[in-house]
């Protein structure tokens with residue numbers, strides 16, 4: 001029996017890097033029979049990655065709570081009563097101790113997150129010192145600090161920052177339901193400053209916030225049609241925290257979450273697709289389906305900002321059961337921006 005797929009689901013060359021995806025194509029992918037979608041995503045995954053390897057990152061909240069923004073999912077927004085106490089920026093030495101522990105536990109990348117609308121210029125030298133010291137341990141460095149100006153992005157790059165995380169969160173036409181204190185263009189501007197500074201981007205979103213399937217497709221469309229695909233694409237599943245406006249939102253069907261992962265893999269074939277927040281509540285079987293659908297990065301260990309995360313032992317046991325292994329840390333000469341490599345290859349061939 002032939003697989004019923006709409007023409008729109010079959011037009012693209014599997015695994016090709018594109019920035020001209022259309023909403024109708026992504027919706028057609030969402031409509032594919034589940035095994036067919038997984039097969040396509042797994043095939044593209046193998047074109048670009050060893051499917052037995054999973055990149056492991058650790059995220060440390062270096063400044064928790066007290067954020068003036070109003071992201072409807074976030075327990076760190078000071079306007080919601082979630083029991084998260086505002087803390088000051090950690091000392092460099094305290095961050096370094098956590099980074100050493102993360103490395104010992106197998107992490108190759110260490111991400112430092114601060115609950116800021118944007119860093120103040122006086123904060124940049126303190127964060128830069130953390131970045132330099134963590135990098136000296138042999139870890140890739142990532143930071144998520146809110147909106148950045150161009151000079152701030154340049155300063156972080158000069159300190160040795162490899163990745164900057166800044167999510168689009170959701171589709172443009174659902175964004176106004178979730179955040180009111182900054183707009184979509186602010187996010188795109190920060191991502192532009194990060195790219196212009198020469199850093200790699202980590203950019204994804206959150207699903208299960210009450211958005212429609214078309215809006216999930218809209219999020220992936222916005223990500224896949226960025227000027228360069230994000231090097232890492234975290235796909236978060238909403239962690240419902242009491243006190244936030246999204247507490248009580250209807251749960252997303254787990255198979256719909258796997259479909260979202262698969263379509264992220266198909267539309268951004270060279271990016272690391274990351275299981276991020278929400279993984280703690282996923283069964284081993286659901287995580288295995290996500291790996292089969294092309295997810296190849298996780299956060300583990302330390303608390304994922306202020307929500308829980310499976311402990312290291314559970315991850316190690318799951319990797320052993322599935323025959324997966326942590327991806328080795330990439331040396332600077334070996335880390336490449338997917339789109340830049342592809343573009344260079346095209347230019348040489350032209």
Ligand code: SF4
Nearest residue numbers: 067069071074077115
């Ligand atoms: S997601 Fe970030 S910017 Fe939004 S409220 Fe939370 S800490 Fe602030």
